Amino acid sequence: MSDLFRSDNVVVRSVPASDLSRWVVTFDNYGIGHGFDRPGFGEEFLRNAGISAIHVMGVREDWYQYPEMPAAMQAVRQATAGAERVMTYGSSMGGYAALRFADAAGANAVLAISPQYSIDPKKAPFEKRWLQDSQRIRWLPGIDGRIVCQVRPVVVFDPSKEDGLQIALIQRDIDIVPIRLHHVSHPATTYLGEVGLLKGLVLQTLSGELEADTFALKARRLRRTSGVYVSNLALNQPEHRRELALSLARRSVEVSPGSPLASMALAKLLSRAGRHDEAVEQFERIMDATNRDPNYLVPYTEVLFAGGRHPEALAHAREAVEAMPHLAHLHAWESALLWAGSENTAAVAALERAIALDPHRKRYRKLMRTYRREIRLHAIIRAKSVARRWIVRLARALSRTRTSSAALDQDADRGRGEA
Structure with a gap:
Protein backbone atom coordinates (compact mmCIF):
# COMPACT_ATOMS: atom_id res chain seq x y z
CA MET A 1 0.00 0.00 0.00
CA ARG A 224 -38.90 -11.12 -3.31
CA THR A 225 -35.97 -12.45 -1.28
CA SER A 226 -34.85 -8.94 -0.36
CA GLY A 227 -35.93 -7.08 2.74
CA VAL A 228 -34.73 -3.86 1.10
CA TYR A 229 -36.98 -4.33 -1.93
CA VAL A 230 -40.09 -5.52 -0.07
CA SER A 231 -39.82 -2.79 2.59
CA ASN A 232 -39.46 -0.08 -0.06
CA LEU A 233 -42.42 -1.56 -1.93
CA ALA A 234 -44.39 -1.34 1.32
CA LEU A 235 -43.45 2.28 1.98
CA ASN A 236 -44.39 3.29 -1.56
CA GLN A 237 -47.96 2.01 -1.32
CA PRO A 238 -50.68 4.68 -1.51
CA GLU A 239 -52.71 5.52 1.60
CA HIS A 240 -55.76 3.53 0.49
CA ARG A 241 -53.59 0.38 0.46
CA ARG A 242 -52.54 0.70 4.09
CA GLU A 243 -53.27 -2.93 4.97
CA LEU A 244 -51.30 -4.16 1.95
CA ALA A 245 -48.43 -1.92 2.97
CA LEU A 246 -48.42 -3.37 6.48
CA SER A 247 -48.59 -6.90 5.11
CA LEU A 248 -45.62 -6.23 2.84
CA ALA A 249 -43.67 -4.64 5.69
CA ARG A 250 -44.21 -7.70 7.88
CA ARG A 251 -43.10 -9.84 4.95
CA SER A 252 -39.90 -7.80 4.64
CA VAL A 253 -39.08 -8.50 8.30
CA GLU A 254 -39.69 -12.20 7.74
CA VAL A 255 -37.43 -12.16 4.67
CA SER A 256 -34.66 -10.22 6.46
CA PRO A 257 -35.23 -10.63 10.21
CA GLY A 258 -31.93 -8.95 11.06
CA SER A 259 -32.39 -5.97 8.76
CA PRO A 260 -32.96 -2.65 10.54
CA LEU A 261 -34.21 -1.19 7.25
CA ALA A 262 -37.01 -3.74 7.09
CA SER A 263 -37.93 -3.24 10.74
CA MET A 264 -37.90 0.53 10.28
CA ALA A 265 -40.33 0.31 7.37
CA LEU A 266 -42.73 -1.73 9.52
CA ALA A 267 -42.39 0.72 12.42
CA LYS A 268 -43.13 3.72 10.19
CA LEU A 269 -46.22 2.08 8.73
CA LEU A 270 -47.50 1.04 12.17
CA SER A 271 -47.12 4.64 13.30
CA ARG A 272 -49.01 5.92 10.24
CA ALA A 273 -51.82 3.55 11.13
CA GLY A 274 -51.96 5.02 14.64
CA ARG A 275 -50.43 1.95 16.28
CA HIS A 276 -47.74 3.96 18.00
CA ASP A 277 -46.89 1.59 20.85
CA GLU A 278 -46.14 -1.23 18.39
CA ALA A 279 -44.06 1.15 16.29
CA VAL A 280 -42.04 2.20 19.32
CA GLU A 281 -41.39 -1.44 20.24
CA GLN A 282 -40.02 -2.06 16.74
CA PHE A 283 -37.74 0.95 16.99
CA GLU A 284 -36.47 -0.02 20.43
CA ARG A 285 -35.23 -3.29 18.94
CA ILE A 286 -33.61 -1.36 16.08
CA MET A 287 -31.84 0.94 18.55
CA ASP A 288 -30.40 -2.04 20.41
CA ALA A 289 -29.31 -3.76 17.19
CA THR A 290 -27.64 -0.66 15.67
CA ASN A 291 -26.03 0.70 18.83
CA ARG A 292 -28.29 3.76 18.58
CA ASP A 293 -27.24 4.67 15.06
CA PRO A 294 -28.18 8.36 14.53
CA ASN A 295 -29.71 7.52 11.14
CA TYR A 296 -32.37 5.49 12.94
CA LEU A 297 -32.71 7.91 15.86
CA VAL A 298 -34.37 10.46 13.60
CA PRO A 299 -37.34 8.31 12.49
CA TYR A 300 -37.56 6.83 16.01
CA THR A 301 -37.95 10.35 17.38
CA GLU A 302 -40.72 11.08 14.88
CA VAL A 303 -42.59 7.93 15.88
CA LEU A 304 -42.34 8.88 19.56
CA PHE A 305 -43.59 12.38 18.80
CA ALA A 306 -46.50 11.08 16.72
CA GLY A 307 -47.45 8.89 19.68
CA GLY A 308 -47.63 11.90 21.99
CA ARG A 309 -44.45 11.01 23.90
CA HIS A 310 -43.00 14.48 23.48
CA PRO A 311 -40.40 14.61 26.30
CA GLU A 312 -38.86 11.30 25.16
CA ALA A 313 -38.94 12.41 21.55
CA LEU A 314 -37.17 15.69 22.26
CA ALA A 315 -34.46 13.90 24.26
CA HIS A 316 -33.79 11.56 21.32
CA ALA A 317 -33.83 14.49 18.90
CA ARG A 318 -31.09 16.19 20.91
CA GLU A 319 -29.06 12.96 20.86
CA ALA A 320 -29.37 12.72 17.07
CA VAL A 321 -28.30 16.34 16.59
CA GLU A 322 -25.34 15.96 18.93
CA ALA A 323 -24.22 12.89 16.97
CA MET A 324 -24.24 14.83 13.67
CA PRO A 325 -23.91 18.51 14.67
CA HIS A 326 -22.65 19.60 11.23
CA LEU A 327 -25.99 18.89 9.52
CA ALA A 328 -28.10 22.05 9.37
CA HIS A 329 -31.29 20.21 8.46
CA LEU A 330 -31.13 18.24 11.72
CA HIS A 331 -31.04 21.45 13.76
CA ALA A 332 -34.01 22.73 11.74
CA TRP A 333 -35.81 19.43 12.29
CA GLU A 334 -35.18 19.63 16.04
CA SER A 335 -36.44 23.21 15.97
CA ALA A 336 -39.73 22.14 14.39
CA LEU A 337 -40.22 19.46 17.05
CA LEU A 338 -39.45 21.92 19.86
CA TRP A 339 -41.89 24.44 18.43
CA ALA A 340 -44.60 21.80 18.12
CA GLY A 341 -43.91 20.94 21.76
CA SER A 342 -44.40 24.62 22.74
CA GLU A 343 -40.71 25.06 23.66
CA ASN A 344 -40.48 28.23 21.61
CA THR A 345 -37.26 29.69 23.00
CA ALA A 346 -35.37 26.44 22.42
CA ALA A 347 -36.93 26.16 18.95
CA VAL A 348 -35.61 29.59 17.97
CA ALA A 349 -32.13 28.71 19.27
CA ALA A 350 -32.07 25.45 17.27
CA LEU A 351 -33.15 27.24 14.11
CA GLU A 352 -30.44 29.87 14.64
CA ARG A 353 -27.89 27.02 14.65
CA ALA A 354 -29.33 25.71 11.38
CA ILE A 355 -29.06 29.15 9.78
CA ALA A 356 -25.46 29.53 10.96
CA LEU A 357 -24.56 26.20 9.32
CA ASP A 358 -26.50 26.84 6.11
CA PRO A 359 -27.00 30.60 5.70
CA HIS A 360 -28.15 30.25 2.06
CA ARG A 361 -31.24 28.20 2.92
CA LYS A 362 -34.16 30.58 2.41
CA ARG A 363 -36.57 28.14 3.98
CA TYR A 364 -34.86 28.49 7.37
CA ARG A 365 -35.05 32.29 7.33
CA LYS A 366 -38.70 32.16 6.30
CA LEU A 367 -39.41 29.80 9.21
CA MET A 368 -37.59 32.15 11.59
CA ARG A 369 -39.80 35.03 10.43
CA THR A 370 -42.83 32.82 11.14
CA TYR A 371 -41.49 32.08 14.62
CA ARG A 372 -40.90 35.77 15.36
CA ARG A 373 -44.35 36.71 14.11
CA GLU A 374 -46.01 34.00 16.20
CA ILE A 375 -44.04 35.02 19.28
CA ARG A 376 -45.12 38.66 18.85
CA LEU A 377 -48.71 37.58 18.29
CA HIS A 378 -48.67 35.41 21.39
CA ALA A 379 -47.15 38.27 23.37
CA ILE A 380 -49.97 40.57 22.24
CA ILE A 381 -52.59 37.94 23.06
CA ARG A 382 -51.00 37.39 26.48
CA ALA A 383 -50.91 41.15 27.11
CA LYS A 384 -54.57 41.48 26.15
CA SER A 385 -55.46 38.50 28.30
CA VAL A 386 -53.63 40.01 31.28
CA ALA A 387 -55.33 43.34 30.65
CA ARG A 388 -58.71 41.65 30.51
CA ARG A 389 -58.03 39.85 33.78
CA TRP A 390 -57.04 43.13 35.45
CA ILE A 391 -60.14 44.87 34.09
CA VAL A 392 -62.33 42.07 35.45
CA ARG A 393 -60.58 42.23 38.82
CA LEU A 394 -60.91 46.01 38.91
CA ALA A 395 -64.58 45.82 38.00
CA ARG A 396 -65.15 43.28 40.74
CA ALA A 397 -63.29 45.42 43.23
CA LEU A 398 -65.29 48.49 42.24
CA SER A 399 -68.49 46.46 42.50
CA ARG A 400 -67.56 45.34 45.99
CA THR A 401 -66.76 48.93 46.93
CA ARG A 402 -70.10 50.18 45.67
CA THR A 403 -71.88 47.35 47.51
CA SER A 404 -70.09 48.19 50.75
CA SER A 405 -70.88 51.87 50.34
CA ALA A 406 -74.55 51.16 49.75
CA ALA A 407 -74.68 48.97 52.85
CA LEU A 408 -73.13 51.71 54.96
CA ASP A 409 -75.65 54.21 53.63
CA GLN A 410 -78.50 51.87 54.58
CA ASP A 411 -77.08 51.43 58.09
CA ALA A 412 -76.83 55.19 58.46
CA ASP A 413 -80.42 55.66 57.32
CA ARG A 414 -81.61 53.09 59.83
CA GLY A 415 -79.62 54.80 62.56
CA ARG A 416 -81.19 58.17 61.80
CA GLY A 417 -84.66 56.61 61.85
CA GLU A 418 -84.09 55.10 65.27
CA ALA A 419 -82.86 58.43 66.62
Missing part, protein backbone atom coordinates in the same frame (compact mmCIF):
# COMPACT_ATOMS: atom_id res chain seq x y z
CA SER A 2 1.32 3.42 -0.93
CA ASP A 3 0.08 6.92 -1.68
CA LEU A 4 0.49 7.85 -5.34
CA PHE A 5 -0.72 11.39 -4.77
CA ARG A 6 -1.49 13.48 -1.68
CA SER A 7 -2.78 16.97 -1.05
CA ASP A 8 -4.86 18.59 1.65
CA ASN A 9 -7.98 17.59 -0.30
CA VAL A 10 -7.22 14.29 -2.04
CA VAL A 11 -5.27 11.11 -1.48
CA VAL A 12 -4.74 8.49 -4.19
CA ARG A 13 -3.84 5.22 -2.50
CA SER A 14 -2.56 2.14 -4.32
CA VAL A 15 -3.32 -1.35 -2.97
CA PRO A 16 -1.80 -3.70 -5.58
CA ALA A 17 -2.45 -7.43 -5.77
CA SER A 18 -0.36 -10.10 -7.46
CA ASP A 19 -2.31 -9.53 -10.69
CA LEU A 20 -1.34 -6.12 -12.07
CA SER A 21 -3.16 -6.57 -15.37
CA ARG A 22 -6.51 -5.48 -13.90
CA TRP A 23 -7.12 -2.40 -11.76
CA VAL A 24 -10.23 -0.98 -10.13
CA VAL A 25 -10.14 2.74 -9.33
CA THR A 26 -12.68 3.52 -6.60
CA PHE A 27 -14.19 6.77 -5.35
CA ASP A 28 -15.73 7.39 -1.93
CA ASN A 29 -19.45 7.43 -1.38
CA TYR A 30 -21.15 10.05 0.79
CA GLY A 31 -20.61 9.55 4.50
CA ILE A 32 -17.74 7.07 4.23
CA GLY A 33 -15.74 9.29 6.57
CA HIS A 34 -13.61 12.41 6.70
CA GLY A 35 -9.83 12.59 6.48
CA PHE A 36 -7.63 9.86 5.09
CA ASP A 37 -7.00 7.52 8.02
CA ARG A 38 -9.56 4.97 6.83
CA PRO A 39 -10.06 2.31 4.15
CA GLY A 40 -11.08 3.31 0.65
CA PHE A 41 -14.39 2.38 -0.93
CA GLY A 42 -14.55 -1.39 -1.51
CA GLU A 43 -11.00 -1.88 -0.23
CA GLU A 44 -11.59 -5.06 1.76
CA PHE A 45 -13.70 -6.68 -0.95
CA LEU A 46 -11.17 -5.97 -3.71
CA ARG A 47 -8.24 -7.14 -1.61
CA ASN A 48 -10.02 -10.41 -0.79
CA ALA A 49 -10.86 -10.86 -4.47
CA GLY A 50 -7.19 -10.48 -5.41
CA ILE A 51 -7.83 -7.38 -7.53
CA SER A 52 -5.38 -4.49 -7.65
CA ALA A 53 -7.06 -1.30 -6.56
CA ILE A 54 -6.48 2.42 -6.39
CA HIS A 55 -8.66 4.32 -3.95
CA VAL A 56 -9.32 8.00 -4.60
CA MET A 57 -10.29 9.59 -1.28
CA GLY A 58 -11.66 13.10 -0.75
CA VAL A 59 -11.16 14.88 2.55
CA ARG A 60 -14.94 15.23 2.91
CA GLU A 61 -18.17 15.22 0.89
CA ASP A 62 -17.21 17.78 -1.76
CA TRP A 63 -18.14 15.77 -4.86
CA TYR A 64 -14.45 15.95 -5.81
CA GLN A 65 -14.55 19.65 -6.70
CA TYR A 66 -10.80 20.02 -6.17
CA PRO A 67 -8.49 21.84 -8.59
CA GLU A 68 -5.83 19.16 -8.11
CA MET A 69 -8.03 16.36 -9.47
CA PRO A 70 -6.31 16.38 -12.92
CA ALA A 71 -2.97 15.79 -11.20
CA ALA A 72 -4.50 13.06 -9.05
CA MET A 73 -5.90 11.32 -12.13
CA GLN A 74 -2.55 11.61 -13.89
CA ALA A 75 -1.03 9.67 -10.99
CA VAL A 76 -3.70 6.99 -11.49
CA ARG A 77 -3.02 6.83 -15.20
CA GLN A 78 0.72 6.43 -14.70
CA ALA A 79 0.29 3.69 -12.09
CA THR A 80 -1.98 1.63 -14.34
CA ALA A 81 -0.08 2.18 -17.59
CA GLY A 82 0.14 -1.10 -19.52
CA ALA A 83 -2.77 -2.74 -17.67
CA GLU A 84 -5.28 -4.67 -19.79
CA ARG A 85 -8.33 -3.51 -17.84
CA VAL A 86 -8.87 -0.37 -15.76
CA MET A 87 -12.32 0.27 -14.30
CA THR A 88 -13.58 3.28 -12.36
CA TYR A 89 -16.14 2.31 -9.73
CA GLY A 90 -18.29 4.13 -7.21
CA SER A 91 -21.70 4.44 -5.60
CA SER A 92 -23.76 7.64 -5.31
CA MET A 93 -21.19 10.46 -4.95
CA GLY A 94 -18.57 7.89 -5.94
CA GLY A 95 -20.64 7.01 -9.00
CA TYR A 96 -20.64 10.69 -9.96
CA ALA A 97 -16.84 10.61 -9.87
CA ALA A 98 -16.54 7.24 -11.63
CA LEU A 99 -18.35 8.74 -14.64
CA ARG A 100 -16.61 12.09 -14.68
CA PHE A 101 -13.02 10.92 -14.15
CA ALA A 102 -13.08 7.76 -16.27
CA ASP A 103 -11.30 9.34 -19.25
CA ALA A 104 -8.75 11.14 -17.09
CA ALA A 105 -7.95 7.87 -15.31
CA GLY A 106 -7.52 5.99 -18.61
CA ALA A 107 -10.40 3.62 -17.84
CA ASN A 108 -11.80 1.16 -20.37
CA ALA A 109 -14.72 0.20 -18.08
CA VAL A 110 -16.98 2.12 -15.71
CA LEU A 111 -19.39 0.90 -13.04
CA ALA A 112 -21.55 3.62 -11.48
CA ILE A 113 -24.25 2.65 -8.99
CA SER A 114 -26.95 5.24 -8.26
CA PRO A 115 -24.78 8.13 -9.50
CA GLN A 116 -25.65 11.80 -9.72
CA TYR A 117 -25.21 13.96 -12.77
CA SER A 118 -24.76 16.91 -10.43
CA ILE A 119 -26.17 18.25 -7.18
CA ASP A 120 -25.55 21.86 -8.19
CA PRO A 121 -28.98 23.52 -7.72
CA LYS A 122 -28.54 25.30 -11.04
CA LYS A 123 -28.16 22.00 -12.91
CA ALA A 124 -30.44 19.75 -10.82
CA PRO A 125 -33.02 21.98 -9.10
CA PHE A 126 -35.08 18.91 -8.16
CA GLU A 127 -32.26 17.48 -6.02
CA LYS A 128 -32.90 18.19 -2.33
CA ARG A 129 -31.03 15.35 -0.62
CA TRP A 130 -27.73 17.17 -0.09
CA LEU A 131 -28.83 20.80 -0.08
CA GLN A 132 -26.38 21.99 2.55
CA ASP A 133 -23.46 20.54 0.59
CA SER A 134 -24.78 21.67 -2.77
CA GLN A 135 -24.90 25.30 -1.62
CA ARG A 136 -21.57 25.11 0.17
CA ILE A 137 -19.53 23.58 -2.65
CA ARG A 138 -17.85 25.75 -5.28
CA TRP A 139 -18.69 23.89 -8.48
CA LEU A 140 -15.83 23.72 -10.97
CA PRO A 141 -16.85 23.82 -14.66
CA GLY A 142 -13.96 21.56 -15.62
CA ILE A 143 -15.33 18.83 -13.33
CA ASP A 144 -19.07 19.47 -13.03
CA GLY A 145 -19.69 20.52 -16.62
CA ARG A 146 -20.83 18.30 -19.46
CA ILE A 147 -19.85 14.62 -19.01
CA VAL A 148 -17.40 13.23 -21.54
CA CYS A 149 -16.76 9.48 -21.34
CA GLN A 150 -15.23 7.42 -24.13
CA VAL A 151 -16.47 4.08 -22.78
CA ARG A 152 -20.10 3.10 -22.26
CA PRO A 153 -20.63 2.96 -18.48
CA VAL A 154 -22.71 0.35 -16.70
CA VAL A 155 -25.18 2.31 -14.53
CA VAL A 156 -27.39 0.56 -11.97
CA PHE A 157 -30.19 2.59 -10.40
CA ASP A 158 -33.74 2.82 -9.12
CA PRO A 159 -35.53 4.88 -11.79
CA SER A 160 -38.04 6.37 -9.37
CA LYS A 161 -37.79 9.80 -7.77
CA GLU A 162 -34.52 11.76 -7.87
CA ASP A 163 -32.27 8.97 -9.12
CA GLY A 164 -34.32 8.55 -12.27
CA LEU A 165 -34.08 12.29 -12.95
CA GLN A 166 -30.33 12.24 -12.38
CA ILE A 167 -29.85 9.40 -14.87
CA ALA A 168 -31.94 11.25 -17.45
CA LEU A 169 -29.48 14.15 -17.21
CA ILE A 170 -26.54 11.77 -17.57
CA GLN A 171 -28.09 10.26 -20.70
CA ARG A 172 -28.30 13.68 -22.30
CA ASP A 173 -24.49 13.75 -22.32
CA ILE A 174 -23.39 10.14 -22.80
CA ASP A 175 -24.66 6.71 -23.79
CA ILE A 176 -24.90 4.24 -20.92
CA VAL A 177 -25.75 0.61 -20.22
CA PRO A 178 -28.74 1.15 -17.90
CA ILE A 179 -29.80 -1.49 -15.37
CA ARG A 180 -33.10 -0.35 -13.85
CA LEU A 181 -34.15 -1.86 -10.54
CA HIS A 182 -37.43 -0.50 -9.18
CA HIS A 183 -37.99 -0.11 -5.43
CA VAL A 184 -34.36 -0.72 -4.41
CA SER A 185 -33.97 2.91 -3.31
CA HIS A 186 -30.69 4.79 -2.97
CA PRO A 187 -28.07 3.53 -3.29
CA ALA A 188 -28.77 0.33 -5.18
CA THR A 189 -25.53 -1.03 -3.71
CA THR A 190 -27.43 -2.04 -0.55
CA TYR A 191 -29.87 -4.19 -2.50
CA LEU A 192 -27.19 -5.76 -4.68
CA GLY A 193 -25.16 -6.71 -1.63
CA GLU A 194 -28.17 -8.19 0.14
CA VAL A 195 -29.11 -10.50 -2.75
CA GLY A 196 -25.50 -11.50 -3.40
CA LEU A 197 -25.07 -9.87 -6.82
CA LEU A 198 -22.63 -7.04 -6.09
CA LYS A 199 -19.43 -9.07 -6.30
CA GLY A 200 -20.39 -10.64 -9.61
CA LEU A 201 -21.41 -7.27 -11.02
CA VAL A 202 -18.02 -5.76 -10.18
CA LEU A 203 -16.00 -8.69 -11.51
CA GLN A 204 -18.00 -9.09 -14.72
CA THR A 205 -17.93 -5.37 -15.49
CA LEU A 206 -14.18 -5.33 -14.91
CA SER A 207 -13.61 -8.30 -17.22
CA GLY A 208 -15.99 -6.99 -19.86
CA GLU A 209 -18.14 -10.13 -19.63
CA LEU A 210 -21.25 -8.57 -18.10
CA GLU A 211 -24.47 -9.28 -19.98
CA ALA A 212 -26.61 -6.45 -18.72
CA ASP A 213 -30.01 -7.87 -19.71
CA THR A 214 -29.27 -11.23 -18.11
CA PHE A 215 -27.99 -9.54 -14.96
CA ALA A 216 -31.02 -7.25 -14.75
CA LEU A 217 -33.40 -10.21 -15.13
CA LYS A 218 -31.62 -12.13 -12.36
CA ALA A 219 -31.65 -9.05 -10.11
CA ARG A 220 -35.39 -8.64 -10.61
CA ARG A 221 -36.10 -12.31 -9.95
CA LEU A 222 -34.40 -12.03 -6.56
CA ARG A 223 -36.48 -9.07 -5.41
